[in-house]
Amino acid sequence: MRKKQKLPFDKLAIALMSTSILLNAQSDIKANTVTEDTPATEQTVETPQPTAVSEEAPSSKETKTPQTPSDAGETVADDANDLAPQAPAKTADTPATSKATIRDLNDPSQVKTLQEKAGKGAGTVVAVIDAGFDKNHEAWRLTDKAKARYQSKEDLEKAKKEHGITYGEWVNDKVAYYHDYSKDGKTAVDQEHGTHVSGILSGNAPSETKEPYRLEGAMPEAQLLLMRVEIVNGLADYARNYAQAIRDAINLGAKVINMSFGNAALAYANLPDETKKAFDYAKSKGVSIVTSAGNDSSFGGKTRLPLADHPDYGVVGTPAAADSTLTVASYSPDKQLTETATVKTADQQDKEMPVLSTNRFEPNKAYDYAYANRGTKEDDFKDVKGKIALIERGDIDFKDKIAKAKKAGAVGVLIYDNQDKGFPIELPNVDQMPAAFISRKDGLLLKDNPQKTITFNATPKVLPTASGTKLSRFSSWGLTADGNIKPDIAAPGQDILSSVANNKYAKLSGTSMSAPLVAGIMGLLQKQYETQYPDMTPSERLDLAKKVLMSSATALYDEDEKAYFSPRQQGAGAVDAKKASAATMYVTDKDNTSSKVHLNNVSDKFEVTVTVHNKSDKPQELYYQATVQTDKVDGKHFALAPKALYETSWQKITIPANSSKQVTVPIDASRFSKDLLAQMKNGYFLEGFVRFKQDPKKEELMSIPYIGFRGDFGNLSALEKPIYDSKDGSSYYHEANSDAKDQLDGDGLQFYALKNNFTALTTESNPWTIIKAVKEGVENIEDIESSEITETIFAGTFAKQDDDSHYYIHRHANGKPYAAISPNGDGNRDYVQFQGTFLRNAKNLVAEVLDKEGNVVWTSEVTEQVVKNYNNDLASTLGSTRFEKTRWDGKDKDGKVVANGTYTYRVRYTPISSGAKEQHTDFDVIVDNTTPEVATSATFSTEDRRLTLASKPKTSQPVYRERIAYTYMDEDLPTTEYISPNEDGTFTLPEEAETMEGATVPLKMSDFTYVVEDMAGNITYTPVTKLLEGHSNKPEQDGSDQAPDKKPEAKPEQDGSGQTPDKKTETKPEKDSSGQTPGKTPQKGQPSRTLEKRSSKRALATKASTRDQLPTTNDKDTNRLHLLKLVMTTFFLGLVAHIFKTKRQKETKK
Structure with missing residues (x-):
């Protein structure tokens, strides 16, 4: 009896359960996409996340990918994850020993000084838009209700009526308004985040609190508008909901609005018009919107450092990308x-x-x-x-x-x-x-x-x-996807103590904690300006406050690198309320637009021109200089740390009273260009700060960040090169098999969402048992059971004849992948579809197919927005995107199957950065619908059970697999195994099969079928009984507009092997890049079990499907095929459960 290796069903069951969980998670993420009434993205888009960070340890996994800086305390191989959810820290029930506020003990942003001048927000209304609140927390308290804007519920109702607001409730004197804009009618699951954020902005805990110190926010006496917004019906609807909340907050008198949430890497252009108009409305009314920068670090997340060849690694998204918002990064102070x-x-x-x-x-x-x-x-x-x-x-x-x-x-x-x-x-x-x-x-x-x-x-x-003092590792870097400077400023966001649900207090970390502090400072500064500059309009006071706050911020210095943290990480620097309150000067770009300078593309020599504004009644004498720096590179990756180049000498300037004056600083970085280009071949940032002091020996008075890019930023490559072109078989998110660099396994039974992430073409592999059922018109196809299953694979990859579990790239002589399809409707290599790892956001992605003369024969629908694959994580986004609209099934614009030949499959897209030109990536695809011709007769020796065919198969494309299949019943499941040919081309047929439990099943000659498949996916099968009778059972072609017995008239170009693809020859399989022939087994005549026993049931089909959605077609057989595909996988879940249960029962009896 043959020795057989049994499948590890324990592990298989676990894999299936894991697959189901991952698919469910991914399904939830995909639901949060732009709805059809706005430009849709087929990118797996991140769910809007509150930008608080808690640091719980995930499972430790070793990784060979470049890790984040070791001083961040967050390595993949270790156990920290600053984005993992956590329960609030427990509060010790200790007697109150002091009722000093937290700020009395530690005030790194010096808010108390501003409070002494501008008050604590009495008479002011502030709004917090967030995912959920405890609206009855003890910290929601006013010291003097007589100073409140809204004295009663009736006052609020009057204001609501004036602006047509028919919803929202009065909670108490502090929380004047609460409303859930999500319209889902559900209680907020997360009440911690919004409560914590609101406490930082406007908490006012009573003296009776059990905490040793009392929580007091930046504006403790302001009234709160609590506005719950959570994603329910997609990103566009979500953005419209928070836009409505913004408008209502403004109409109800809010002076500042805090928004501590975001969608990483999304561009401002991605937002609906209603949301953009809401931002404009706030600006026109002088209402400050403060947003958190996000906790997504940079391209690659916290597991990988960005590549030095791809400098567009910023991930600040929306709503933070809006220019009118004040976007806040997180840092840890020294105390x-x-x-x-x-x-x-x-x-x-x-x-x-x-x-x-x-x-x-x-x-x-x-x-x-x-x-x-x-x-x-x-x-x-x-x-x-x-x-x-x-x-x-x-x-x-x-x-x-x-x-x-x-x-x-x-x-x-x-x-x-x-x-x-x-x-x-x-x-x-x-x-x-x-x-x-x-x-x-x-x-x-x-x-x-x-x-x-x-x-x-x-x-x-x-x-x-x-x-x-250090920038938080999680704090998101700019530039934005639009190419704009963000964040604007930084504030403490590491381990911030504030209110959480149920009258408790806890520490949380994140840019969510940084933003409300700055929101409160902005509110107080604008309040100060109402008295200081009474003739200004609210919009003018808002503009001035933003410029002063950024100018007076202190640029943070990295002591380890002896350079300032990048403006793309810290913005203008650490907020300083005391300096802002006392400021009589500020600095802007030369056009007085903002307090940051975006130079766009620069050469080695350039100038930075800024405008110094003096609002005092006296002339002011200042000294100024510029720092010049870039990114530090570690090997092939950005280290996410600054590299100092040089500093200009101090110069002196006098600004007249109540006037302004421009300053121009020449920069010459030419002496560094050779070394920097060797490290960053596609260009690099030249950036820094223009700093001002009243004395070169004193502390910095004010500064302004500037950023330039030495190169062509707009035209940096948006797409990672195809995996087929990788020299070592790896990509940014894909680690090659060291023993077989061209191994690219398909999705298969396990869910490879976190593994198969690179740029390539996908297709589909369909086993002959399913093709046979479809071709033969089997009724009730949903009831068919089989041990084989359709799976998504990568075009140009093929399995070994005796091992279906791994696929390898097979190449032409010129090194290009042998990407071939046979669009005949049998579901086997019928199409190609584009999958890409995008390094940048892009727009107007379209696939087109060109014939050898360069004529476009087919064009896909347009995908208007593409979001960079900035991470590879089910909780945010995957490392690649499969674009359903790019699926080409071998037909032309009129829906007719194209002639056999070699075509160019081209993907076109344009980076969304200003000045970007269209880019494209090409793939060669062979189309061949020629069915293999096989022997019509065979002989069989009963002595050694050898089957000898009368002739070798004739195929247009090289033979992929030539096998004998046999099917038998194993645990009530039809199970198929294959026999590979012996070295002399004969097949040795077994007398019996062995089940997974070790039982033997006798085999009849009618159980055997001769199956031939070429490398375009054309399959011919003939029962061995027919061969022995001297008859052929060659199926007709299906799904093609050509007659089954008519040869294609068009002669395609020769492929890389020098053969004409549609010319039938007795073809020997080519060798793949590993030196072996796909389909050639090293074990003579031995049967091989398929990858796993797999089947499905209709009820779980949606959850168990892979990332690809099934294409829609009117073809009857193809519809039947898709239905069968849906039911196959989940039926196998039941099979595994049954076998697993039986095995456990047997073990129990023992």
Whole structure:
């Protein structure tokens, strides 16, 4: 009996369940796309996400892709993820020892000074548009109700009636208006985010709070308009909903609107007209809209660094991309209000250290602790029973570390960073186990400290941060997809304490936390200007406040790199309310448009011209200089760090009273161009700050960022080159098989959404059992069961004859892929469809097919918007996009199948950046509908069971696979296996088959079928019984407008092998790039089981389908085929469950 390898059904069942989960997740993401009433994108678009970041550890996975900077504390191989959801930190029920505000202890943006001058927002209305709120939080309180804009519910109703607003409720004196604009009638699932954001802007906690310090927002006495907006019916509807909220907020008297959410990488052009008009309306009324920059870092997310060849790696999206908004980045200041712990050092000194805890330790209790290395081995925890386990970060994820410590009897866990100057990380909640994160410096101190005792303090304190002043790793980079400068400014967004649901308080991180602080400062500054500049219109005061706030911001300096953080990361710098309030001068571009300078394309030598404005009654003498810098490159990737080039010398200028004066700074970076172009061949940014001081030895007074691009930014490539052209078989998101670089597996049974991401053409592989059923007109096709399944594969790839589980690129002699189709309606390589990894946003994507004379024979519909594949993550976007509209089924403009031959499949698109020209990518595609001619007779030897065919097959294209198939019943499922030819071309037929459970099934001659397939997907099959009788069973062609027995008249060009594709020859298969012949088996005459047993049921078909939507056609057989495809996969789910259950029952009986 033949020895057979059984399929691992346990793993298969898990894979199927995982597939279902991933497909469901992906389906939810796809639902959040632009609706048909706006230009649609076929990009898998990110769901609008609140831009708060919590830092929980995901599963640890090793990766060979370039990782993010080590000092960010967020590596894929480790255990941090600053975007993972988290529960709010628990609040210790400690008695109030002080009712000082949080800002009294730590005020890095110096808001208190502005509050002293402009008040705390009394009489002002502010709006927060967000995903959900706890509208009854204790922090929603006014100190003096008599100063409120709306004194009663009746006052609000009067204002609503005046503006035709028929919805929205009065909650209390603080929350004057609440309404859910999502129109889904559901209670907000997330009440944490909007509550936290609102607390930063306008919280005003009572003295009775149990917290040791009282929350007070930037405008604690302002009334709140809470406006819930959540995605329900797609991005366009979502944008219209928040546009309506903007208009209502303005009409109800809001002076500032905070919007801490966004869609990464979407361009301003993507927004509906209603939303753009809402932004314009706000600007005209002098209402400030403040948005968060986003937490998506840069192209590649937090798992990959962007390639140095592709400098358009910004991901700031909408609504932040709107020029009229003030967009805020996140940074960590050098000091932070934090929980603390105390240890006694070797010299008997008390050492306090900041901790970030989950499930806090009992305060004021001395705990013993024991060092447990990285917690990877059982022996690491030998000393932790009854103690706290001190564990170094790394190797395994946080959850495993905590769980192992708990199992070993530890009472808590302290995890210290494995990187210097990292950000604190919120640890996961594992069975309510007390856990805390500390810095590497403090962790090493504990490890080496002779006294292994630590005490956690009840009251938070302000301590230096381990990271120092640093831009948050998650904070999204600009430029925007439109090519504009964003973000505008930066504010603290790391571990910000504010209100969350149910009268609680917690720390969250994200640009969501940065934006409301700036919103409050803008509101106060505009309030100050009402008195200071009474003759200005509200719109003029808004414009001035924005320019002053950006000018007075302090450019943040990277101490590690000895350069300023890029303006594309920090904008104008860290907001400083004190400097803004006191400012009598500000600086803008030469046209007085904004306080940032966009130079677009520059050469090695250029000039930066700015305008200095003096609003005081005295002339002002200033000194100025410019910093010149670019991106730091690490190998082939941007390091996401600055590289200083040089600084200009200080110059002096005098600006007359109540006047302005232009300053021009010449820049010459020519001496750096050779080295920089060697590192960044497609161009690089030349950027920096023009800085102003009253004395070169004093602190910076004001500055303005400038950005130029040395190269042609508009015409940078929008699309990653096809995978077929990759020298090592890899792409940005695809890691090649080191043993077979041309291996490109299809989607198959498992869902390859996170794997098959590169630029290529897709097609479809259909097994002969399904083709046979369709061709023969089988009724009730949905009831047909088979062990084979249709799968999406990549054009030009082929499996080995004895192994359907892997596909490899097969190439012409010129190196191009052998992309061939046979559009005959059988579902096997009938079409090609474009899949692309876009490095930039593009517009007007269209596919067209040209014949050898260059005539366009077919053109697809237009995809108007394409969003860059900035990440490869199911929660945001995939690393490539499949464009359904580009599917070409081999027909011309009139719907007729084109003549056999070689065609150019061209994809055209245009980057959306200003001045960009159209770009295109070409693929050669062979079309051939010629059915293989096979032997009409054969002989069979009963002695050695060898089947000998009378002749070799004749095909127009090279033979892909020549096999004998046999089908038998296994667990009530028709199962197909294949026999490859022996070296002499004969086939050895088995007498019996073996089921998965090891049972034998006798085989009859009628169970065998001779199947030949060429490399264009043309298939011929003949029952072996017919061959032995000397008869042929050659199916007619289907789906073609040509007569089945008529040869094509048109003669195609010769392919790379020198053969004419439509000329029938006795063809030997070509060798693929691995040196083996597709379809040639190294094991003579041995049967091979198909990839997996697979089938489906109609009920689950939608969820179990791959990323591709099925094409629509009027062809009867093709419709039947698609129906069969839908039912095949999910039926197999039931089969696996049945076998898995049977196996478990047998094991139980044992």
